[in-house]
Amino acid sequence: MKVKNLQQFMKEKRIDFAFFITKRDKKDLNVNYFSQSQPESGCLVIPAKSKPLLFVSSLEFGEIKADVKVVQIKKRVSEELKSRFKNIKRIAINKDVMTLNEIKSIKKAFKGACFVDISSTCKELRETKTKEEINMIKKACMITDKIMQKCISNFKKFATEEDVVMFLKNEARKAGCAMSWEPLVASGTGAAIPHHNPKGKLRSGFCIIDFGVVYKGYNSDMTRTIYLGRPSTEDIRMYGLVLQTQQDIVSQIKSGIKTKDIDKKARNLLGRYSKYFIHNIGHGIGIDIHEIPFIRSSAKGKIKEGSTMAIEPGIYIKGKLGIRIEDDILVTDDDAQYLTRFPKNLICIVK
Amino acid sequence: MKVKNLQQFMKEKRIDFAFFITKRDKKDLNVNYFSQSQPESGCLVIPAKSKPLLFVSSLEFGEIKADVKVVQIKKRVSEELKSRFKNIKRIAINKDVMTLNEIKSIKKAFKGACFVDISSTCKELRETKTKEEINMIKKACMITDKIMQKCISNFKKFATEEDVVMFLKNEARKAGCAMSWEPLVASGTGAAIPHHNPKGKLRSGFCIIDFGVVYKGYNSDMTRTIYLGRPSTEDIRMYGLVLQTQQDIVSQIKSGIKTKDIDKKARNLLGRYSKYFIHNIGHGIGIDIHEIPFIRSSAKGKIKEGSTMAIEPGIYIKGKLGIRIEDDILVTDDDAQYLTRFPKNLICIVK
Numbered sequence: 001m002k003v004k005n006l007q008q009f010m011k012e013k014r015i016d017f018a019f020f021i022t023k024r025d026k027k028d029l030n031v032n033y034f035s036q037s038q039p040e041s042g043c044l045v046i047p048a049k050s051k052p053l054l055f056v057s058s059l060e061f062g063e064i065k066a067d068v069k070v071v072q073i074k075k076r077v078s079e080e081l082k083s084r085f086k087n088i089k090r091i092a093i094n095k096d097v098m099t100l101n102e103i104k105s106i107k108k109a110f111k112g113a114c115f116v117d118i119s120s121t122c123k124e125l126r127e128t129k130t131k132e133e134i135n136m137i138k139k140a141c142m143i144t145d146k147i148m149q150k151c152i153s154n155f156k157k158f159a160t161e162e163d164v165v166m167f168l169k170n171e172a173r174k175a176g177c178a179m180s181w182e183p184l185v186a187s188g189t190g191a192a193i194p195h196h197n198p199k200g201k202l203r204s205g206f207c208i209i210d211f212g213v214v215y216k217g218y219n220s221d222m223t224r225t226i227y228l229g230r231p232s233t234e235d236i237r238m239y240g241l242v243l244q245t246q247q248d249i250v251s252q253i254k255s256g257i258k259t260k261d262i263d264k265k266a267r268n269l270l271g272r273y274s275k276y277f278i279h280n281i282g283h284g285i286g287i288d289i290h291e292i293p294f295i296r297s298s299a300k301g302k303i304k305e306g307s308t309m310a311i312e313p314g315i316y317i318k319g320k321l322g323i324r325i326e327d328d329i330l331v332t333d334d335d336a337q338y339l340t341r342f343p344k345n346l347i348c349i350v351k
Numbered sequence: 352m353k354v355k356n357l358q359q360f361m362k363e364k365r366i367d368f369a370f371f372i373t374k375r376d377k378k379d380l381n382v383n384y385f386s387q388s389q390p391e392s393g394c395l396v397i398p399a400k401s402k403p404l405l406f407v408s409s410l411e412f413g414e415i416k417a418d419v420k421v422v423q424i425k426k427r428v429s430e431e432l433k434s435r436f437k438n439i440k441r442i443a444i445n446k447d448v449m450t451l452n453e454i455k456s457i458k459k460a461f462k463g464a465c466f467v468d469i470s471s472t473c474k475e476l477r478e479t480k481t482k483e484e485i486n487m488i489k490k491a492c493m494i495t496d497k498i499m500q501k502c503i504s505n506f507k508k509f510a511t512e513e514d515v516v517m518f519l520k521n522e523a524r525k526a527g528c529a530m531s532w533e534p535l536v537a538s539g540t541g542a543a544i545p546h547h548n549p550k551g552k553l554r555s556g557f558c559i560i561d562f563g564v565v566y567k568g569y570n571s572d573m574t575r576t577i578y579l580g581r582p583s584t585e586d587i588r589m590y591g592l593v594l595q596t597q598q599d600i601v602s603q604i605k606s607g608i609k610t611k612d613i614d615k616k617a618r619n620l621l622g623r624y625s626k627y628f629i630h631n632i633g634h635g636i637g638i639d640i641h642e643i644p645f646i647r648s649s650a651k652g653k654i655k656e657g658s659t660m661a662i663e664p665g666i667y668i669k670g671k672l673g674i675r676i677e678d679d680i681l682v683t684d685d686d687a688q689y690l691t692r693f694p695k696n697l698i699c700i701v702k
Contacts, residue, residue: 024532026377026448040546058629059546062669093451097377100446100454101470119452166524173517178533181375195391195410278409318413 001133002125003034003052003068009121010048010092017047017085018092018118021077021102028097030122032217033287037066043077044068047085055080078109085110092118123292127284128306133218134330137285137308140177140215141328141339144222147171148342151209152226155349161185161198164209172213180212180219180289187228191322194279194314204229206239206321212289219289221310222340223326227348238273238315239323239346245269245313246325246344249281253329253336255305263297266313273315282311285328307331308339352484353476354385354403354419360472361399361443368398368436369443369469372428372453379448381473383568384638388417394428395419398436406431429460436461443469474643478635479657484569485681488636488659491528491571492679492690494564498522499575499693502560506577506700512536512549515560523564531563531570531640538579542673545630545665555580557590557672563640570640572661573691574677578699589624589666590674590697596620596664597676597695600632604680604687606656614648617664624666633662636679658682659690 010018022031023041031037031044035054042056042064052068061072073080088110093103095117103115129137150171151164158164164185172179186196188203196208210223225242227235249266266281267274282295285308293299293307312326328339361369373382374392382388382395386405393407393415403419412423424431439461444454446468454466480488501522502515509515515536523530537547539554547559561574576593578586600617617632618625633646636659644650644658663677679690 025380029376060544063544063546063548095451098451100444100449100451101468103451117452162524166521169520170517173513182529193411193413195414197414 001033001036001067001130003046005125006034006046006118006121007048010046013090013092013116015048015090015092015116015118016088016113017045019081019106020044020046020094021098026097026099028094029288030094030097030126033122033126035066035068036217037064037068037070038217039064043073045081076105078105081106082109088113090114090116092116094119094122126286126288127292128304129286129308129330133286134306134308136216136218137220137328137330138339140213140218140220141222141341143172143175143177143213143215144211144220144340145342147175147211147213148209148222148224152224152347155226156351158202160201161187161190164202165198168209168211172211175213177213177215180214180221183209183211185209186322189319189321191225192316192318192320193322194316194324196322202228206231206235206323208322208324210324210326212285217287219285219287220328220340221285221289221312221326222328222342223312223324224342224344224347225323225325227346229348230350231346231348235321236346238321241270241273242313242315242323242325243344243346246311246327249313250311250327250329250336250338253303253311253331255303255331255333257303259293259295259299259301259303260297262295262303262311263299267297270313270315276315276317277313278316279312279314281313282309284309303331305331305333352384352387352418352481354397356476357385357397357469357472358399361397364441364443364467366399366441366443366467366469367439367464368396370432370457371395371397371445372449377448377450379445380639381445381448381477384473384477386417386419387568388415388419388421389568390415394424396432427456429456432457433460439464441465441467443467445470445473477637477639478643479655480637480659480681484637485657485659487567487569488571488679488681489690491564491566491569492573492692494523494526494528494566495562495571495573496691496693498526498562498564499560499573503575503577503698507702509553511552512538512541515553516549519560519562523562526564528564528566531565531572534560534562536560537673540670540672542576543667543669543671544673545667545675547673553579557582557586557674559673559675561675561677563636568638570636570638571679571691572636572640572663572677573679573693574663574675575693575695575698576674576676578697580699581701582697582699586672587697589672592621592624593664593666593674593676594695594697597662597678600664601662601678601680601687601689604654604662604682606654606682606684608654610644610646610650610652610654611648613646613654613662614650618648621664621666627666627668628664629667630663630665632664633660635660654682656682656684 314324538558665675
């Protein structure tokens with residue numbers, strides 16, 4: 001995606017090439033983005049004036065399908081680069097991901113070269129999505145809706161939080177997708193911890209189900225909160241408040257509004273419960289599950305047309321309960337379209 | 352684990368504190384190691400002369416159980432550190448994981464401080480395992496053996512490589528474990544690619560099953576190769592060669608032998624097939640699935656008592672077949688003990 005835009009930027013800045021390293025435990029998703037592939041590890045080189053090259057090891061070579069030329073690494077990558085590129089003066093790197101030890105060997109291979117941080121430029125390119133990307137995210141969201149539907153229909157069969165997690169993972173795999181991250185299922189008082197680790201019996205009360213799938217490298221991210229047992233009037237009221245907040249917020253999003261205003265409005269809508277809303281109201285989604293715009297009170301800038309994001313207000317009362325409702329949306333010039341569409345009325349499961 | 356050893360080292364080097372950052376997509380497993388916890392993201396600070404502190408966000412706080420004190424992050428971590436530590440001169444960091452942008456804010460908070468790379472020291476501390484660690488790795492290996500047994504017994508039910516992957520993942524979850532990585536199932540010509548991505552129907556010929564589980568943060572790593580259909584005499588001979596190589600190599604491992612000699616011996620044993628052995632013969636396992644010692648021709652140093660490692664010879668003939676046999680072992684002063692023990696006779700599945 002957008003390799004030409006990046007190359008245009010590089011030419012303007014007199015950068016010779018951009019260099020990205022991705023590893024199993026230290027992903028640079030710019031590699032996936034610009035090459036449209038998902039290598040376990042590898043290096044992507046994007047020269048300003050010629051075609052990109054994706055270097056992968058013999059362990060993966062032959063498996064990787066990419067929009068760019070794939071090359072098998074035969075020697076150290078820094079040596080490989082040195083033999084291919086001469087008279088290099090300016091190299092762009094992603095300082096958000098490149099480590100202090102990785103830069104050493106590159107510096108050694110290109111003595112005297114200047115290193116420019118390209119992290120922000122990549123983030124900005126990725127913020128607004130191409131039609132192709134929007135289609136992939138839409139597909140991921142559709143699959144997510146279907147899995148959520150199946151999960152809720154089968155809910156009476158589950159005994160533990162892990163049972164629900166297993167069900168979600170199996171359904172995703174059946175649909176040919178990986179999970180965006182380990183699904184989160186949090187019931188009873190566990191729901192009060194936003195990143196609860198699913199374990200043990202499903203407890204009565206609110207139960208948060210938060211997951212996403214990866215379709216051709218692109219993520220969805222959806223949360224629904226159901227009720228196990230019979231909710232009190234107060235429970236229903238609190239759920240209604242989170243739901244109303246989410247719907248009001250989404251109805252106000254369109255391109256050009258200030259990012260930080262979304263956060264402010266959400267906290268206003270939650271009123272006296274806003275102190276129980278302990279995370280950000282939303283974040284961009286795409287090839288990464290969390291990317292710009294990060295929608296928080298300190299955010300600068302405005303919401304852009306063609307950006308895709310997750311909006312997720314919540315209430316977390318420690319030792320008591322947790323409620324979160326999250327949908328993915330696509331921002332247009334005059335509104336925001338829901339990409340995840342599973343209903344949001346409070347579903348109660350009474351065994 | 353070994354916090355005191357690290358602190359002793361820091362005192363000798365006049366380091367004030369060590370600072371580690373771990374994130375969802377950029378793990379520093381030293382955080383897990385020294386704190387014996389598995390935060391999704393967080394920072395670990397180990398002062399030379401006082402108790403370590405693990406900083407986690409409100410999203411995880413309340414969930415994390417650790418061997419060290421867990422603190423909820425309330426402001427920027429660099430600010431948090433600045434308010435707690437005064438007159439700091441030398442800070443240890445892991446330059447293998449810390450990024451160029453992360454170091455910026457720490458440098459700003461501790462102007463004039465000197466930053467020392469502690470990556471090698473941590474690797475060396477982690478190379479030899481404590482009794483407690485060995486027990487956890489043994490348990491991971493036992494669970495792996497059981498899952499492999501169940502997988503093979505059920506093999507006739509599977510139609511696709513994904514079916515096998517799903518079965519392995521479900522069994523691991525039932526045993527209360529995560530997978531060490533996405534399981535690898537590679538049949539027919541797919542087996543010729545060491546990091547094949549499982550997809551589509553199980554094809555006749557050799558089928559590689561490579562997976563590991565995480566028990567209390569510690570990994571196993573095992574591979575068995577079975578045959579789908581009826582193997583030829585040549586197939587049986589090649590399988591026998593890989594098996595003989597693996598057993599001979601393991602029988603020669605004990606503390607004190609040169610690491611690079613293991614690689615050399617394996618390639619000698621494989622004879623004219625050594626050109627088809629396109630990866631390293633082995634690697635350490637522990638809190639990381641790949642850690643020192645990396646057993647390859649360029650390796651320096653000797654094998655140490657108390658280290659745990661995976662030994663995995665293989666043959667990969669492009670467009671034809673792949674065979675790999677991998678066990679985890681524990682090195683003692685006079686031999687190496689198998690930790691994974693599932694039988695290695697060639698199992699043929701004929702439907």
